[in-house]
Amino acid sequence: MTRVVGKIVGGIAGFYYVATEHGIIECRARGKFRKDNVTLLVGDIAEIQMINDREGYILNILPRKNKLTRPPVANVDQAIIVFAIIRPELNRILLDKMIVLAESNDIEPVVCINKVDLKEDKEAFDLVSVYQKIGYKAVATSTVTKEGIDELKSYLKDKVSFFAGPSGVGKSSLINSIQSNIKLKTGEVSEKLLRGKHTTRSVELLSLDFGGYVLDTPGFTALTLDIEKQDLRYYFREFLEFQGGCKFSSCLHIQEPGCNVIKAVEEGLIDKNRYVSYISLFKELKEKEKRRY
Ligand SMILES: Nc1nc2c(ncn2[C@@H]2O[C@H](COP(=O)(O)OP(=O)(O)O)[C@@H](O)[C@H]2O)c(=O)[nH]1
Ligand SMILES: [Mg+2]
Ligand SMILES: [Zn+2]
Structure with a gap:
């Protein structure tokens, strides 16, 4: 029987629905997933073995980009x-x-x-x-x-x-x-x-x-930022072109002297409200860090 690759688009009670070039195939997962403690997820790219033209079983999943x-x-x-x-x-x-x-x-x-x-x-x-x-x-x-x-x-x-x-x-x-x-x-x-x-x-x-x-359901229902506070600056894309001009290479753009990002905010080159968000999220991460120790 043929092997095909598809995307898991739904799952219920041990069955997975895999969208393939042959349409939606109803699949069970091979026992090895349970043994390896791997939970199959909607969005997984699965290699399946067809049993007939409607049913099959999942042999493998491809490495995930994110989860x-x-x-x-x-x-x-x-x-x-x-x-x-x-x-x-x-x-x-x-x-x-x-x-x-x-x-x-x-x-x-x-x-x-x-x-x-x-x-x-x-x-x-x-x-x-x-x-x-x-x-x-x-x-x-x-x-x-x-x-x-x-x-x-x-x-x-x-x-x-x-x-x-x-x-x-x-x-x-x-x-x-x-x-x-x-x-x-x-x-x-x-x-x-x-x-x-x-x-x-x-x-x-x-x-x-x-x-x-x-x-079909909203994402980010749990809103915890799981990053280090000193890494937050890298997620504000528009800071990147200015940070090379900061006096200190470790500059976090909070209140360090010679901060080129703050200068760009003052000159209107970076949106002020984005910077306000940065400061606020930085504080939130700092508080979270304190609670950890
Ligand atoms: N005026 C207006 N109302 C909208 C618009 N989009 C959604 N709504 C209304 O906003 C309310 C919430 O919409 P819903 O789609 O349930 O929001 P969700 O909670 O984000 O899924 C409903 O009463 C919608 O009719 C829009 O573009 N303009
Ligand atoms: Mg809704
Ligand atoms: Zn800076």
Whole structure:
């Protein structure tokens, strides 16, 4: 029987659903995974042995690019970091924290500022351009007017993405706007209902008809930064071109004399709010470090 390679897109009660060139194959895993204590994850690239044209078993998984635990998923390419321009109020520090979380997990962040229909002024577009200037993909969207939805789709194409961001910003609505056959529950009430249910939620990758996958549950549900405070500076991409000019090569850009990053902030070459986020996240990591000892 033939061996094929595919992507695990879902799993329930010992069965895994693997998307292959022959369609979705229902698979069981070989016993060796349990013996080796390897948990197969949605997103894993699996080598399977076909039993017939619908069923098979998983022989191996390829090395993972990355792995998240909440939700459990492997080989994620992108995090679509969604914030609403208002309702709920936009929290820049949390937005920048999510970018660092993505980068530290080898996941490409895409910034999405949603609900632009609710604000007439150009605030959302200014914010989008702050992130574009740094080199990130960033888009202003509305699920009401459909503004930016095509651009968002172009970013999702052929990638494995998940949506991250606070509750109520429009993550589920955005996923629903992308493809008509996807219908995730939206709104506060449904979220409360979901939380109230004590069922083990299985994670699923939703296949996009233009190519690519999105995760059906939000990522970064556990928001702990797992990096050393002195490494935080490397996750603020726009600092890199200035840090060579700092007086001390060990400069953390906090209050050291001759800091070229602080100079760039003062001259408006680095966005001030990004620097505010940096300082805030640095303090958070410092506090965490103190608690460790
Ligand atoms: N005005 C406006 N409301 C939106 C937009 N996107 C979502 N909403 C509303 O915001 C609420 C929360 O949306 P939901 O998709 O459930 O957010 P999630 O918690 O991030 O998944 C719902 O009442 C949506 O109808 C948008 O672009 N504009
Ligand atoms: Mg939702
Ligand atoms: Zn410096």
